[in-house]
Amino acid sequence: MTPVVDLVGAAVELGGRTLWADVEIQVQPGEFVALLGPNGAGKSTLIKALLGLVPFSNGRVGVARAAPGAGAARIGYLPQRRRFDPDLRVRAREVVRLGLDGHRWGLPLRGNAAANARVQEVVYLVDATAFVDRPLGELSGGEQQRILIAQALVRRPDLLLLDEPLDSLDLPNQAAIAALLSRLSRDHGVAIVMVAHDVNPILGFLDRVVYLAAGRAVVGTPEAVIDGPTLSALYGTPIEVLHASDGSLVVVGQPEPPAHHSDRHHTDGHHHEYDRDPRRPHEH
């Protein structure tokens, strides 16, 4: 089977500085992979590089069986979000439709029946039928996220790239969206790579995780990667992973990320990656 994401020795430079290097990731069709790591490690940048929006500086790269950026039609993308403006008077259905043909020039005069049918199909798939005809700005965070997932799915992509889709959702919605994503990967063969702040809501669904830190990446099953010795080796400093009684993981002792960013000044001491604190600053 050809991997949907195939990175060999991949590296990205930003502003002349190597963000990460020697990254090896293969994602197979139908796999659900989480992209973890401290703020500033370059998780969002990896997503953007896979989309062709940021160039790779090194390595052999295949995305959706093409060079980055060339397979755009076979990739669905959810950027890090930003709730929509409550005053945005755009019907949610239009937002899904934009995913189908929003990039085309000219007025949509033909092929509306097929397009509408496909939109309806994908709206049904993500359980959004109840609110798809309301303005996007009026929807809750969880509803907006379902609409955006529908938008990303509408062209039947091979690969779904999601940047913190559970961010700013409450716990029940986090669980529901995680279950939806898992169903998409398992039943529809969509490979999913998802940046996550907190691995716990998706821990039970994941096939593998990519842990990005200190300019390098470790790839493997969640149990193998989110593990004291592995993370200690990655960071080069002692890290502990605590197992809570509900099965969730807490990583303790990470150096204030990113350790190699000498150009940034941090004043907020160290914080923990999986502590579920909603007040934590977000990666930009």
Added chain:
Amino acid sequence: MGGFPTPAPTWNLWFDLRLLLQYPFMVQAFRAGIVVAVLAAVIGWFMVLRRQSFAGHTLAVVGFPGATAAALLGASPALGFVATGAAAAAIIARLPAGLAARRVSESALIGTVQAVALALGYLAYSWYGGFASSIESMLFGSFLGITTGQVWFLMLLAGPILLIMAVIGRPLYFASVDPGVAASRGVPVRALDTVFLLLLGITAGAVSQITGALLVFALLVAPPATAQWLTSRPGRSVLLSVLLSTMIMLASLSLAYFIDLPLGTYVTTLALMTYVAARMWHR
């Protein structure tokens, strides 16, 4: 203004309309008004969607010094309005990269730029020493003495702009609602941003000639905002915006014929009333 008969309206709208259309200058005013109303409704619809009202207002106000400077140099104020609008749009488009950053710098610069524009406009005007009524019409609008040449000039601007909008409308809509995803799908978000600002600048200049530089804003904002409030389907919303804008313009021209106040006053009042009525009716 005086110099032509101003009979009272009869409340028989059909009779009143036929009366107005007997005057060639009113026919010209209606023609110019319709062109400007359609253009403002379409461009304004995207401006409201993109939250660029600040930029739109500035582009309109800078038209004023452009028009007075053109008059001072012996050129057509119409040309001054449009050229300054386009030039200012080009400058805004070149502000530091990043949409978010641009919005911040917009809000920081905006007050200064508008005040300086008004001051420069008045300076050029006082050097020009023209008729007092011309500055009033530059700021608050006028519909008297519109020439066939002016109508053609407006149509020559509006035609290509509307054509361009038909071509870029859908990707621009995508880029306006969801720039990140649009970029990932190959939509040239930055380029569309620049093109739209230029079209907005030219439109603001064109509309200023009828509604005045200070009151352009009413026609650019109110009909699109009303339409977007009433329907969230883009096709219907744009059509509704055009319809509302045209009706406001025709009604304003008719009222201005019977009761002598600057045209922009009527446009602003009717536009505001339409918006408030829509918000109250459709909660």
